Amino acid sequence: MPPLARYHIKTGLVYFAAALLLGVLLAAQPVFALPPQIAALRPVFLHLLIVGWVTQLIMGVVYWMFPKESKERPRGSPRLGWAVFLLLNGGLALRVIGEPLLIFQPGPAAGAALAVSAVLQTAAGWGFIANTWARIKER
């Protein structure tokens, strides 16, 4: 398994654990009368699961197992692959910081974090498509 696939999958597992932890916190909020703002972290919970875990696991497995693009470039551009990894995880981490900040301490920093997160994650998505497209081919 190439290093980039391992990084994707292992980072995905960290997000998976974080998502499940946040899921417990969301369920505990009404039971233990925790601050009601915690309920607003549901989008973070869903994105940790769907983007951080499921989509990242898919990206790692696709990079590892999909048909080779060519003998010279079996997995597309490694540079673009790493850029996708950094953009996706940087973007998601900014969201994980920015969303609670926007709820508990709203201000320009929180807004900017979410805006930058949006740009980074969108770029990651299209970068992944660009790097994978040529590998989806008939035998």
Add this chain to the structure above:
Amino acid sequence: MPRLSVWMVRAALLHLGTGFTVGGLLLFNKGEPFDTGVWALLQVHVDLLIFGWIMQLAMGVAYWILPRFAQPPKYGRTWLAALAFGLINAGTLISAGGQWAGSSGWTLVGRAAILLAGLCFAVYIFPRVKPMEFVTPPGR
């Protein structure tokens, strides 16, 4: 990778790109509000990524990877899988468009098409979930 898997995985990637772009707009708008109307795209974002991306990618990879039949047709009743491909893409786009436009009727049509896609694909793939078959050449 068989041709239908190529179509499914490429279509799934297009849904991923569009879904991420819509999600990016929503998140950007949350941080730096520019138009409250953007929130109407929330369900479009969800449908594109859940049905168009994840569900369709799983279908495309299953069609490619699961054991084939030893005797022709190796891929079985492919028309069912092709129908599922058409239905899931039409259904996702109609459902997403219906929700964006606030039309519950079109949303229902889209979701019904997605249901039919799921059923067609389940009926198609069911017999391929089996142990590998090996054909022994005659004379051995």
